[in-house]
Amino acid sequence: MSQNFRLNTGGLINRDKPIEFKFNGKKYIGYEGDTLASALLANGIHLIGRSFKYHRPRGFFGAGVDEPNAKMQVEINGCSEPNINATEIELVNGLSASSQNCWPSVNFDIGAINNFLNRFFPAGFYYKTFMWPKSFWYRVYEPFIRKAAGLGVASLEKDKERYEHKYEYCDLLVTGSGPAGLASAYAAAKNGAKVILAEDKPRYGGTLLTDDVTIDNLSGKDWSEKIVSELKEMPNVIVKNRSQVFGYYDHNMMVMFERTGDHLEKKPKYTPRQRLWYIRAKEVLLSTGSIERPIVFGNNDTPGVFLSAAAKEYMKVYGVLVGKKPIIFTNNDSGYETAIEFKKNGVNPIVLDTREDQNSELINEAKDLDIKIKFSYAVIVAHGYKKVKSATIGKLNKEKIDFENTEQIDCDSICVSGFWTPTVHLASQSGNKLKFNDSIDAFVPDKSKQNEHSLGAANGTFTLQDTLKNSFNTGSEVSKNITKKDEKIQIPNTNERIYSAHDKFWCSPLPKGKHYKRFVDFQNDVAVSDIEVALREGYRSIEHVKRYTTLGMATDQGRTSNLNGLQLVANVEKKIVPQVGHTTFRPPFTPVTIGTIVGREIGKEYMPTRKTPMHHWHEKNNAVWVDAGAWKRPRYYKRGNENLFEASKREAKNVRDHVGVCDVTTLGKIDIKGPDAAEFLNRVYTNAWLKLPVGKARYGVMLREDGIVMDDGTTTRISENRYHMTTTTAQAANVLSHLEYYLQIVWPELNVNVVSTTEQWAGAAIAGPKSRDLLAKLFPKIDVSNEALPFMGYVEGDLFGVKARIFRISFSGELAYEINVESDFGLFMWEKIIEIGEEFNVQPYGTEALSTLRIEMGHVAGPELDGRTIPYDVSLEGLVSKKKDFIGKRSLAKEAFNKADRQKIVGLVPLDRKSSIPEGSHLVENKNAKLPNPKLGHVSSSCWSVENNNPFSLAILKDGKNMIGKKLFAVSPLKNTSIEVEVMSSHYVDHEGKRVRS
């Protein structure tokens, strides 16, 4: 079988370029310009999948985004993706597609037994059946349901494709390039507005490609090509095809999804597969058109049943017949356009019109062409399991609730038209409350909440003349207000056939005693009877009916089912549709790949990587990295076969014995300047700052207003009105925002400026008993003696021609200095320290050794300042001024903060002097107590004390002050350990702090 349903001529496909593709393992040929759907139909393939719940055979129904059934697993260039709409994906060489929702195969599907048991599969079936017993859900029900009903398979391979994001700003975004979109975009562009015109399909023109109309004596297609080529020439216009605007968000933020790669046989390097556009538009013109409504009848989901406009599109755009013996089942004139197109292509259709005999331009044309028309007729039921073979049709009685007579006729396809539903999804997403328009039986946009207008069919305007007039005018008006230009545009003459009134008929009645399944929602497998059950069971709100029956959900978003569903609820409830209301339309309008949403932010690009100027030196010297926010910091420098434990012990020991150097560039640094800087610091920190002399540093603690410690660090008075503040690496950004808040909002009268200088300074800490000797060699001109540069002293110096700041501060508890130079000289400084330090046994040390050193000294850090501790808890009471006020001070008076048994930082050592205590362990009195075992505290930081050669931990312990000397258990249910520990002072080494002052 090779393209038996392809017409010999016609269509917009390229017959010179055949394309080979696969479907369910079999090879087929289509043409360039085909969609996967049109190529399969050209080959006579209709059975493409199974339905979600009943596993009934399903075929194509639409020709674009309207398609509810044709979701396929598609593989292009080794990238496999589920749920691709076959009517939207363009055919490329090597494309391989397969059916979903069927197991083991589309032709023999075990789940189809559901169809024969369908009286047991009513609405809410999943809710009712798989509820009990609860334990069965994961083990039995879910795996079975997934296997039998899954919607395709997500690839487990890493997605090798490239996806990109783009931001754009414009005056007008026009969504859809049918007549309304082209006219409005053109008018706005002529007024000089910055316009983006987005078309979802590869071809521009929308219905102009398929409707027999003329505009200024050009065919619709030629006119649209003329306008598009003019727009493309204009520098103020961006014209995009294959681009679906799928989301309408706050303040006219529109999100668009562009298919940039999949249609290309050879995608150039760096061309993304798909691109996500964030477009902020001053005005949005919604020219999204309309979607044909089905008429509901028995077995209307049988393969071979189509929307009538889709059948016409397959002929006019793709040169493909959906059948050679079609029934056109219509309640309006649209069906006749399809019938006439069939006839022109040598096929004899039969038209069943639910209306009584009447005349209109189209009907008369059909009559003149000798097309067989049966008025007051309807399809009752389609016959055939995997493909339509015949249909029972009947003459409607006067009330159209029963049939006067019925007959069975042969056919191979049924094309239905139940009139048109404006595509209002984006308008609804924008916050527009829709209103019901009686004359078209559908909802149309009402009052705008944002700057948006709906035009043409999307607004319920179904004639070309009115659409063009309104769209040119709106495009002009809206753009004129932005650009202040008013270019007059002649509205073109049009020639179109005027429809006679449509019939409100939407669902064929069931003859007495018949129980045909009549589907409302194909994608979610919701039939008329399902909705009736939901209503019988007491569901009233349309939102509840939706969730119970799944009507209008999932990727389809009710594009073809919404109004018929509402119509049915209205009928049963004896209401009218506007009283039933409609459900909320949600983004995305069509499915969007996760890859596109993520864009380039994957792997190491997930967030920016911050590297210090010394990064490459660390790398060359076998640094093993640890992430500190966005920073990369050396955790340790691996020598030989060392592991983390061995390396960090060596590095820490070397600091205690000789001298070590640590990259501290990542610490937050803030330059504070102004005559009121001292006063400001005095309010920000808990201790006193007014008397700090120039050339001195001080350690400070800052609180939040609720009394909790926010951050700690040293601040140095560089000159009279200038201070250099350091923060922890983690809190740098928060502290800056905090300072700015108080300066700008709370105390604007203070004359102070703050600015981050974190990236301006590179920092190296040299620590250990030999650090002064090393410093002296680095700065031979400076007196670095204890008298000249005492603890907390500051001096500026010259490091072999580079200006440097030297702070005598210590985190390790050893004699230590911190040297800062401008970032560009960071590596120079570091290499000098390593070079000159060699004679003192200098070794670089990473964050793990740094932690060890501070833990055994009892210095607090992030794990202790965890957003739950006040200064008293972590032995910082000495830094809390009794005299002055500061941020958060009033909170420290709270009763709970002053209870006698308040938590307190303590040290812990395991009784066996061997077992490392896992961080996060809970402290309990009795490890065997009945659960819940009362928790007394937790272990915050653990290390191997290099000074005492045994494990040591810091912990926050209830009534810690009075617990010193007690024995407790540190229990970690995660590590399954329970270690007996002795509580001691948190200062395990050098409690008097002699070394830092030595």
Add this chain to the structure above:
Amino acid sequence: MLNIKCPYCGDRSQKEFAYGGDGTITRPKLNQEISDEEWDNFVYLRKSPRGKHIELWHHIAGCRQWFKVERDTTTHEIFRTFKPEE
């Protein structure tokens, strides 16, 4: 994503800003005698109005200025943005 007009920089996307909470709260003066209840109200209690709300925003990825925004919490409509002293 909201479009917020920084009074210093002009229209920018929400991505550049950080939300700063209720903009009508005044911090008690330093050294002010204040009851536990009043202090707790200042630290913890915030209204969550439905409709118009004056709030603080911080242009963190821009000029780093704090400013005020009058916004409808249900529709996200922004009525005005202004400098803190206005």
